[in-house]
Amino acid sequence: MPRPVDPDRRREVLDAVIGYLAHTGINQFTLRGIAAALGRSTRVLTHHFADKRELLLAVMRRLDEQQHDALQTTEGWEDPDVPVSAVVRSAWERNLGETELPMTRLIREIEGLAAAGRLPAAVPDFVRGRAEFVTSCLTLRGVPERSALITATMLNATFAGLQADYLTTGDAERAQGALDELCHWLDAAVEASAQARQGDIATRARRRP
Numbered sequence: 001m002p003r004p005v006d007p008d009r010r011r012e013v014l015d016a017v018i019g020y021l022a023h024t025g026i027n028q029f030t031l032r033g034i035a036a037a038l039g040r041s042t043r044v045l046t047h048h049f050a051d052k053r054e055l056l057l058a059v060m061r062r063l064d065e066q067q068h069d070a071l072q073t074t075e076g077w078e079d080p081d082v083p084v085s086a087v088v089r090s091a092w093e094r095n096l097g098e099t100e101l102p103m104t105r106l107i108r109e110i111e112g113l114a115a116a117g118r119l120p121a122a123v124p125d126f127v128r129g130r131a132e133f134v135t136s137c138l139t140l141r142g143v144p145e146r147s148a149l150i151t152a153t154m155l156n157a158t159f160a161g162l163q164a165d166y167l168t169t170g171d172a173e174r175a176q177g178a179l180d181e182l183c184h185w186l187d188a189a190v191e192a193s194a195q196a197r198q199g200d201i202a203t204r205a206r207r208r209p
Contacts, residue, residue, distance in 0.1 A: 010048045014062050017045075021059065022102035026109055027118075031055065056121045063107060064126060068133055070094065080141045084190055085183035087137065088159065092179055095163065108164050130156055142194030151189055158182050 020037050021029060031052055035042045049055035074090050076082030095104040110126070113119040131152045138148035159182070166175035 011062070013040075013044065013048055014058055017055065018059055018062060018103070018106070022106045026056070026059075026106060027113060053121050056119070060110065060121070060123060060126045063103070063110075064129055066103070067107075067130065070100075071133070071137075077137060078140065083187050084137060084141065085187045088155070088183055088186065089179070092159070092163075096166070104163060105167060108160065108167060111160060112164075127156075138190060138193075141190055142197055143190055144193060144197050147193045151186070151193070155182070155186060 016038050017034055020034055024037075029052075031045050031049075032042050035045050045055065049058060071077055071087070071091060074087050074094075076086050076090075094100055110119065110123070114123040114126070131149060134152035134156060135145065135148040138151055139145055143151065159179075162175050162178050162182070165178075166172060169175075
């Protein structure tokens with residue numbers, strides 16, 4: 001009878017795999033190569049992950065969890081009085097800092113391979129899930145949910161594109177200037193959406209008998 005999978009042990013193994021992939025890239029990885037690099041047998045990996053595809057899906061889900069946890073602990077995330085731009089700037093600095101930079105490169109690589117159709121796993125939730133997560137930050141600041149989802153999608157796509165530009169060119173000044181413009185747009189969009197919502201609420205209240 002197969003030994004049951006321990007969730008904590010599975011997460012420990014998965015985090016070790018992610019740490020390895022963050023420094024080697026994900027394009028050509030194999031279960032055997034990862035096991036050897038981590039000093040484990042291939043059976044340790046296959047006990048937790050049936051095959052390469054299942055491991056890849058688990059990597060993406062875990063990366064999402066890590067990104068969400070990092071954002072939620074960012075000062076101001078749950079404070080509607082803190083501009084969303086402050087959270088964005090904090091995430092930018094953290095993502096490109098020495099500690100998180102390898103992980104940021106891994107995420108950008110996964111997105112690039114997925115866009116090119118070269119990733120052997122489905123990734124819609126990897127992108128949409130982040131948009132929905134950021135939506136919760138915007139709705140907390142009064143943005144209607146539908147508008148918040150669209151704004152979050154634009155924010156995430158632009159943020160990722162700017163990071164890819166910076167990581168490709170190394171042009172920090174130009175990327176920072178573009179990030180500043182993104183933040184100005186974002187704060188204005190959030191304020192306008194929140195004010196429009198308040199106006200709609202006030203109008204409906206006046207129409208009540």
